[in-house]
């Protein structure tokens with residue numbers, strides 16, 4: 540067992556992430572919003588809602604520069620479902636409980652979930668909504684994409700960190 544205060548060499552380091560910084564701030568539709576830019580790769584975001592200035596000043600991890608350091612679950616969606624998630628109506632994304640999704644979900648840990656409109660390129664960030672990975676739970680649903688009732692993994696999409 541580790542002794543308390545034994546900080547040197549034992550504490551796991553959080554991965555160093557390149558961060559994007561605020562380049563523009565203002566009100567968009569009455570909501571505090573900011574735009575970020577990464578000074579490494581020059582990637583710019585569109586307007587993003589930020590609750591506090593303190594949070595905005597910390598910046599956000601650059602999607603482009605950190606792709607190899609972040610553990611990301613990628614979900615590619617049809618426009619209808621992507622729009623519902625984007626507007627906040629839909630907060631769960633269902634994946635069939637088959638071998639393909641078993642391998643990707645069961646016992647896995649991610650940092651973020653990228654919810655993509657179709658198959659965007661790395662720079663088409665307005666087609667990617669990013670959520671904190673908060674796991675999944677098994678569920679039985681009836682959904683227009685599936686035949687009848689199906690056993691699914693319901694992926695939690697409530698903690699949004701990125702996306703317009």
Ligand SMILES: [Zn+2]
Pocket residue numbers: 557577578579580581582601602603604605
């Ligand atoms: Zn970058």
